[in-house]
Amino acid sequence: MEHPVKWWRDAVIYQIYPRSFADSDGDGIGDLPGIIGRLDHLAALGVDAVWLSPFYPSPQADAGYDVADYRSVDPLFGRLADADELIASAHARGLRVIVDLVPNHTSSQHVWFQEALAAAPGSRERDRYVFRDGRGDGPPNSWQSVFGGDAWTRLPDGQWYLHLFDAGQPDLNWDNPEVRAEFEDILRFWLDRGVDGFRVDVAHGLVKQADLADWHLPMMPLTGPGAEGAPRPPMWDQDGVHEIYRRWRKILDSYEGERILVAEAWVQPAERLAAYVRPDEMHQAFNFEYLEASWTPADQHSVISRSLAASAAVGAPTTWVLSNHDVVRHASRLGLPVGTPRPNGIAAGDPQPDAGLGLRRARAATLLMLALPGSAYLYQGEELGLPEHTTLPAEARQDPTWFRTDGASVGRDGCRVPIPWEADAPSYGFGPTDRSWLPQPAAFGELALDRQVGVPGSTYELYVAALRLRRAHALGHGELTWVPTPGEVLSFTNGDLLVLTNFGPVPAELPAGAEILLSSEPVAGREVPTDVTVWARLT
Missing domain, CATH: 2.60.40.1180 (Golgi alpha-mannosidase II)
Incomplete structure (x- = not known):
């Protein structure tokens, strides 16, 4: 099938985790002015677009994925004017801007949830969320939180509310027309400000099976059936989500400039994922099956072939990704023995990756990925060969997974450590002071950007060369x-x-x-x- 050239069909998109990219004011937390000051790095690297993880007002129960106000900027990160300047500054450098949208849940501090807490059972305010009566003294069903523990929290009046993630992230009720209208308006708010698209968080989770049936299998990975005949979890990948995205696509198509929707959908098999990128729905969906593939030629061949075939069947490009803010960085993950299940974080007492082997394989994996047809995603710092911080002290950890599992699951802090820009500067150039919201490992010094620019054979120069050749050969x-x-x-x-x-x-x-x-x-x-x-x- 022939397609007119669309920027998103082959784009290389760079994920920025705002609190860990660049800190302009020295408080130890990255911010929007810091990002603006580093846009030249992204232009020189050769990417086509940036995707920003959430920067909205939030109590930060889950590092900003608990949104209290979808139409503003948290003072931690700056002001709404800074978001406008960032969009304009990126566009001036030929970079498009994708922002995170978190529609499965809000923060418990969102005005809607505060109104729900003050309202009575059965009220309009509670119908915006998933409130239910319990079974006896227990919750409405057996669902567990992705972060550990029950997926339900009880209120003093006896009702329970659903939170598939942290208790500070109550799930919205997407059967409610008011919820649907609100998010359509949020889309328009940011489209009017010039954003080029949205990465949709937990895109496969908005609609729940109507009967909220019990589920006793693991909640992770967040997938549909992984094998023929296996059951689909009642909270993930329900067919009703597609009606929502068809409506959103019409809104985006009404704007000039090829604005896009990108699904974070942990869905298998590839054919189920492809349903999210049919011509009237989303433009892209993250290919997590590829990220999960073992470092063997058979597994790589299999997942690449399946992915390309499934995407081609609906006329969509395939996306490729090796690292993001939720998984162990591939420079460390590939340093574990081949076939090791992907860990949810690595602690000092866990088997440690072989750093040299991990980086060698990571560089090879990156060149393999960037040669594939479709669109590719890079996670901030991978162009420096950054490893996971695998020895974070317990007292430094902030991921809710760590707390909700009493330390049984290490969580994602190790891939979120602020990145190094200058080897000999405070906080390795992350900010003007030595403050850093997560401690940086000593290994980051030698991997800082200023130690790699212009150095033949450095990981940074490898990425620059690969992106230049990828464009020149229209890969x-x-x-x-x-x-x-x-x-x-x-x-x-x-x-x-x-x-x-x-x-x-x-x-x-x-x-x-x-x-x-x-x-x-x-x-x-x-x-x-x-x-x-x-x-x-x-x-």
């Missing part, structure tokens, strides 16, 4: 053709480029006449070492 708009290759090797062509990743213990040989354009590690002659990806042109 995002290309077509993948697998090349049968012996051994533990994955090889394909995309346009005029041959891409080869060696997963095996012995060197792999490039075809005769192959001219190497870029490699994740130095390559001598035609022998590609272990855990290395090469981009080559056949002459």
Whole structure:
């Protein structure tokens, strides 16, 4: 199927976690003016757009994913005028801006929930959320919070409210027309201010099964059926969500400039995920199945093939992602033994990743990913090769998962540590003081941006070169053709480029006449070492 060129079909989009990107005022928390001051870095890196995690007013029960006001900016991060300046400054550099939208739940401090607490059972105010009577002395059903513990909290009047995440994040009732109208207005508020799209948090969770049936299987990962005939959780991936997104798509299409919707939908199999990106719904959906794939040629081949086929069936681009603010950074995750289930954080007492091996594989994985057709997402700091902070002290942790599980689940703080810009500056240049809302590991010093710019072979320069070549060879708009290759090797062509990743213990040989354009590690002659990806042109 032929498509007119749309910017989002091959875009490289860079995720900014605002509290950890750049701090302008020295309070130890990143902010919007700090981001504005670092936009030149993103333009020089060569990305097409930025996605900002939430910066709205919030009590920060879940680092801003508990929104108290969807039409303003938390004083922690600046003012609404700063958001306007950020959008304008990004656009002036050719960067588009995607903002986070959190529609599954609000903060418990949101005016609607405060009104619900003050109102009686059965009231209009309570109908905006999911309130239910309990079963005897217990909650309405067996659902557990993704962050641990019950998914229900009881009020003094005896009713319970649903929160699939923290108790400070009550779930909205998307069967309520008032809820639907409110979020359509929120979309227009930010579209009118010039944003280029929305990343929709927990996009697969808005609609719940009407009977709120009990569920006794794990809540994570947040997926639909992973195998033929397996049940779909009653709180995830219900068919009713698609009606919502078809309405939202009409709103975005009424604006000029190709505004987009991106689904955070932890949904499997790929065919269920593809339903979110049908032509009249969202433009993209995060490919978490790819992020989860083991570092083996068989698993990589399988998930890439499935993803491309499922997306092609609905005329959508495939997206690729290796790291974000919710998962262990891939420079550390890939340093664990192959086949290790993805941990929800790594603590000092856990088996530690092999840092050197992890970075080597991360560089190879990145080159493999950036050569694939479709759109790619980068998480702030991965262009520096940043690892997970795996030795955070318990007293520094802030993720609600840590507290709700009494430390049994480490949580996501390790991937959210403020990033380093200058090796010899306070807080490694994160801000003008040595304050940092999460402590930075000593390893960040040597990985700071100023230690990598202009340094041949650095991870930063590898990313710059890869993004430049990706654009020059139109890889995002290309077509993948697998090349049968012996051994533990994955090889394909995309346009005029041959891409080869060696997963095996012995060197792999490039075809005769192959001219190497870029490699994740130095390559001598035609022998590609272990855990290395090469981009080559056949002459």
